[in-house]
Amino acid sequence: GGGGGGGGGGVHVGWCSWYEFYEDITEGKIEDNAERLKGSNLRPETIVVDDGYMTQWGDWESLKPGFEDMKRMASTIKAKGFKPGLWIAPFAADKGSELAKDHPDWIIRTKNGKPSNSGNCAKFFYGLDATNPEVIEHARAAVKRAVEWGYEVLKLDFLYASCLTGVRHASNASRADAYNLAVSALRDAAGPDVFLIGCGAPTIASVGYFDGMRVSADTGPTWKPELPMPWWDQANLPCVRSMVRNSVSRAGMSHRFWINDPDCLLLRESTKLSTAEVISTVSVVGMTSGMLLLSDDMGTVSASRARLVEQIVPCTDTPAIVMDAHTRMMPRIMRLVCSDVEGSGSQRGTVQVAKGLGTWSVVSLSNWSDKKARVGVPLDALKADGDGKHGFHTFNVWTNRYKYQAGGEGTRFSCALASHQTEILVVKPVVPPQAGDT
Numbered sequence: 001g002g003g004g005g006g007g008g009g010g011v012h013v014g015w016c017s018w019y020e021f022y023e024d025i026t027e028g029k030i031e032d033n034a035e036r037l038k039g040s041n042l043r044p045e046t047i048v049v050d051d052g053y054m055t056q057w058g059d060w061e062s063l064k065p066g067f068e069d070m071k072r073m074a075s076t077i078k079a080k081g082f083k084p085g086l087w088i089a090p091f092a093a094d095k096g097s098e099l100a101k102d103h104p105d106w107i108i109r110t111k112n113g114k115p116s117n118s119g120n121c122a123k124f125f126y127g128l129d130a131t132n133p134e135v136i137e138h139a140r141a142a143v144k145r146a147v148e149w150g151y152e153v154l155k156l157d158f159l160y161a162s163c164l165t166g167v168r169h170a171s172n173a174s175r176a177d178a179y180n181l182a183v184s185a186l187r188d189a190a191g192p193d194v195f196l197i198g199c200g201a202p203t204i205a206s207v208g209y210f211d212g213m214r215v216s217a218d219t220g221p222t223w224k225p226e227l228p229m230p231w232w233d234q235a236n237l238p239c240v241r242s243m244v245r246n247s248v249s250r251a252g253m254s255h256r257f258w259i260n261d262p263d264c265l266l267l268r269e270s271t272k273l274s275t276a277e278v279i280s281t282v283s284v285v286g287m288t289s290g291m292l293l294l295s296d297d298m299g300t301v302s303a304s305r306a307r308l309v310e311q312i313v314p315c316t317d318t319p320a321i322v323m324d325a326h327t328r329m330m331p332r333i334m335r336l337v338c339s340d341v342e343g344s345g346s347q348r349g350t351v352q353v354a355k356g357l358g359t360w361s362v363v364s365l366s367n368w369s370d371k372k373a374r375v376g377v378p379l380d381a382l383k384a385d386g387d388g389k390h391g392f393h394t395f396n397v398w399t400n401r402y403k404y405q406a407g408g409e410g411t412r413f414s415c416a417l418a419s420h421q422t423e424i425l426v427v428k429p430v431v432p433p434q435a436g437d438t
Contacts, residue, residue: 011083011153011195011212012259012291013313014046018087019219019264019295023052026066027073029297034080036298041310044294046153046195047077048085057125058093058100060142074150083195085153086146090139091162091182092118093126099138100126106135108166116166118158127161130182131170139182140189147194154194156186159201176205183209197261197291203253212259212291216246219263219281221271223420234329240266240277244284244368245330251288251319260290260319267305268296279308279398280366280422286312287320287334287364287424311397320364321349323377330368332375335361335382360428362397367417376414379407382427390430397424404430 015037017025034047053070055062063070074084093099093107100107108116108127118127128135146154162182163175170177179202187209190196197212206213218238220226225237235242247262254260262285267278285292292315320334337350339359345352361382365375379388388407395402405413405427415423 010259011046011197012315012317013042013044014048014082014085014153014291014293015044015298016048016050016085016155016264016293016295017052018050019221019266020268020297021052025049025052027068027076028066030073031076033298034077034082037082038080040306041313042294042306043313044082046083046085047080048087048153048155048293049073050087050155051089051157053086056094056097056099057089058097058128060088060145062098070146071149078150083152084150085155086149086151087155087157088142088146089158089161089200090142090156090186091128091130091135092158093128095124095126103134103138106132106138108161108164108168110166116164118161118164121158125158125161127164127166129166129169130162130178130185131168131173133169135169136181136185140185143186143189147190152194153197154190155197155199156201157199159183159198159206161200163202179205198258199261203250207257210258212261213253213257214261214263215250215253215290216244216261216263217242219243219266221266221273223273223277240273240281241330241368244281247284247288247290248322248331248334249325251290251322251334254288254290254319255317260288261293262288262290264293264295265309266296267294267302267309268300269302269305270300274420276418276421278305280420282308282312283364283366283398283422283424286315287336287362289315289317289319316351318345318349318351320362323381330366332366332368333377334364335377336363337361358428358431360426362424363413363427364422364424365415365417366422367419370419372416372418374414374416376412379405379411379413382413388429390432393426393428393430395426397426399423 037044053067077084106128108129115126118125163179195211198206198210199214217236220238223240224231225233225239229237243263320336322331323333324331338353340353340355340357344350367373367375391407392405394405
């Protein structure tokens with residue numbers, strides 16, 4: 001379940017073209033990856049064609065070489081067993097687009113008549129005025145066209161462009177009014193059966209309209225932003241650190257407002273990410289239980305890296321509780337409770353399991369610092385699982401190792417972790433045999 005505005009039956013695992021091919025995509029590259037994923041243990045449900053199929057933002061029908069028929073592309077994806085997905089930025093337009101030339105009055109402008117600042121995503125672009133009925137019709141048409149082509153998952157990006165600061169067609173409309181006009185039109189145009197992913201969107205103002213929602217900054221092939229971007233940025237610039245920070249901090253939104261989209265996992269060895277950093281990213285996606293989107297050329301992903309994802313799918317649909325939220329910039333401890341008590345699945349951070357299995361915790365411990373550190377949690381915090389006076393069974397998911405942990409008042413369970421390393425541990429109280437047990 002997820003709380004959004006439509007349906008599409010839920011999308012949890014998929015593949016997206018962006019972080020491998022960026023704008024250099026073709027029908028052939030999409031088809032090749034769909035074929036590689038067909039029947040795989042990664043269990044993807046959707047294949048998303050991201051930016052790069054159109055000639056310019058705003059000119060959504062004008063296709064680049066390598067894309068001849070978007071309807072055929074959707075049919076090819078569907079024939080391989082996946083929901084076809086498509087990226088659109090319905091309220092954005094490139095400076096060189098036909099739209100910008102033909103409809104300069106659609107562009108949000110300052111009082112001086114200059115285009116409003118849309119930010120810089122490696123280029124500057126125009127934001128379109130959602131209070132202008134012609135702009136709304138343009139956005140609705142782009143979404144309806146994609147649905148008619150056969151796309152069942154739509155990733156709608158740069159939505160903030162609809163509510164930039166500036167002079168509007170409706171002079172009395174606030175930025176919030178403009179955004180509400182924009183997203184309500186998109187939801188209506190898509191219909192109830194299309195899974196809508198919001199991206200680059202004002203978060204709270206989007207509740208009720210989307211089935212999935214990007215909750216993080218862009219990921220990337222490095223842990224920190226790379227020069228010429230400021231490497232010291234802690235939250236906004238593309239890199240894995242930014243993706244992890246936002247995804248953990250906003251974990252509680254998932255399966256309440258929508259299914260969180262933490263952005264894509266990058267598994268290939270050609271990035272600058274260490275194995276520990278890849279495992280940490282997989283751990284965060286698994287523990288927060290949002291969407292899981294892969295974004296590699298799957299022919300380049302080793303079997304060992306693919307197995308990391310195989311160990312966490314299918315996800316539980318229950319986001320873990322962040323135990324040290326609001327105490328540090330990047331929380332380090334998450335806990336998921338598994339319980340066979342009837343009705344326990346309705347409790348926050350709890351997965352109901354089959355009767356007779358008892359109760360235990362799944363705990364992730366992360367070291368986000370740039371040097372070794374010991375990270376731990378008081379065992380008293382796990383008392384819901386049992387009194388623990390006989391100690392705890394612990395099993396490390398990533399190393400497949402068992403260890404007995406003594407109990408007792410004030411005992412702290414901890415791990416020595418390398419820089420950017422995460423361990424996931426199953427922690428269950430020892431229950432001594434009772435008289436009459438066989």
